[in-house]
Amino acid sequence: MTTDCQTPDRQALAQAIAQRRPWAIDTLSWWVRYGSVLGEEATAQEYIAGVYEDLGFDARLEPIDIDAIKDLPGFSPVDWSYDGRPNAVGVFDPGENKGRSLILNGHVDVVSPEPSSLWSSPPFDPRVVENEEDGETWMYGRGAGDMKGGSTCFLWALAALRDLGFEPASKVIVQSPIEEECTGNGALALCANGYTADAALIPEPFNETILRRQVGVLWFQVRILGKTMHVLGTGRGVNAIEKSWVVIQALRRLEEEINAPENIPADFAHVAHPINLNVGVIDGGDWASTVAGECVTRFRLGLFPGEKVEDLKARIEKCVADAAAADPWLKDFPPTVEYVGFQAEGCDFDIESDFGRMLRAAHCEWRGGEPTILDATCTTDVRFFNLYHGIPSTCYGPKAVNIHGVDEKVSIDSMQRVAEVMATFIAQWCGLRERTET
Ligand SMILES: [Zn+2]
Incomplete structure (x- = not known):
């Protein structure tokens, strides 16, 4: 009962x-x-x-x-x-x-x-x-x-x-x-x-x-190849860890552009810096005396409600490609963008x-x-x-x-x-x- x-x-x-x-x-x-x-x-x-x-x-x-x-x-x-x-x-x-x-x-x-x-x-x-x-x-x-x-x-x-x-x-x-x-x-x-x-x-x-x-969240990682070399020939090698900085800087500029007041939707206008980029993990090189031949940097970036994950991916890939095109090494060995983890819409x-x-x-x-x-x-x-x-x-x-x-x-x-x-x-x-x- x-x-x-x-x-x-x-x-x-x-x-x-x-x-x-x-x-x-x-x-x-x-x-x-x-x-x-x-x-x-x-x-x-x-x-x-x-x-x-x-x-x-x-x-x-x-x-x-x-x-x-x-x-x-x-x-x-x-x-x-x-x-x-x-x-x-x-x-x-x-x-x-x-x-x-x-x-x-x-x-x-x-x-x-x-x-x-x-x-x-x-x-x-x-x-x-x-x-x-x-x-x-x-x-x-x-x-x-x-x-x-x-x-x-x-x-x-x-x-x-x-x-x-x-x-x-x-x-x-x-x-x-x-x-x-x-x-x-x-x-x-x-x-x-x-x-x-x-x-x-x-x-x-x-x-x-x-x-x-x-907001939504996208995780992505950028894989950069360098040119391994004994430190005796450091000048002839290309350090993948140091090259990752080219990509990090470019993505910071993208983050700035996304958070520019004119680009923030009205719903988030009252929130200071609503879309954050995080450089979460950097994994590069394998020997202190070898010029690092590979570096994978893992990022997290937000997106506004209503935006599509696929559109943000395209924007990130273009940002990375443009940065690579302006770099003497990366233009011939372009980084790859890979996706593991969050593909969350807002x-x-x-x-x-x-x-x-x-x-x-x-x-x-x-x-x-x-x-x-x-x-x-x-x-x-x-x-x-x-x-x-x-x-x-x-x-x-x-x-x-x-x-x-x-x-x-x-x-x-x-x-x-x-x-x-x-x-x-x-x-x-x-x-x-x-x-x-x-
Ligand atoms: Zn929680």
Whole structure:
């Protein structure tokens, strides 16, 4: 038997969430400890699947079949394997949809903490500092902020609702995809496996703001050939590492042109320097006493919503070709541009949609005012839901500092605030009923 019931009152909810705080800190600590850089996600996934089970979800670990996704829109090419690197997903199906169904998604992968010697404590040994100078309680650790802290918020909200004797009255799917930080192929595979819902919420660490739009991201690498030579004949050799500088400078000029005020679309006019080029990796030469014969430089460049990845590729290839044509060596040995990783388009979210309004209202209810609206200069997995599946999707997550950097940390207090808003949002979007299982 099921019984319809009201949304729990705010005070009861606040209390239930406060009581779950030690559990949330413990859950996040363990999850951070199971560091999950590219290729090493399995243990963290097994761990979180267990948490899903504890919260009443039917948990699954799903391998990624690259042949099943490689022709889908949004796919990003890779040169690595998916063996032993599952997505984790949990399904709660009440057997009815009294309200609307919901996906709660947070990527498991974290970026490398290197150089870890610069951290004040080991990056995968999380450390909670109560009441730092700013009065907030923080957890330090790689992935605490981006984004296991955010994912813990929705588990925290669901746990508190359970403690009060409630469960969602519509289907809820919790997801922990791999590869948000390099391809998005984890989220792509989840969508391809048929996990859809009426809305998808991703608690990326955007400081309790609501995401309205995000840029796309393209990864590319430029391979330059030089002329190897013993250092005795350095003058007759051509150093591929040094030649990479010709290409880097040309791409910096392209970045400047893209960010010129007259070239920025109105939607991003208020964002300072929305499109960023990053020189992320340089891999050249193989011997200190040999003139470097080959250099591969890996870049990341953004693109505006509405722009096509293929058009940006053409622009990059022309930029590299023009720079090569003006160089005495490269004109005869032109660099090649290759693509591995992100081929992500930008996208928008309608904050006036039912989903947007309800999430903003839940924030207002707890915080007493409208949330700040964010136009982000990075990408997130919301694009798969928004662009390819017609599922409205946005980000709303806690405050974090130094994500991708040294001494990354997440505010536990902010996580608690996000859990409050999420509990109210889940109650209103999905509806609640009395818990039927024991
Ligand atoms: Zn993230």
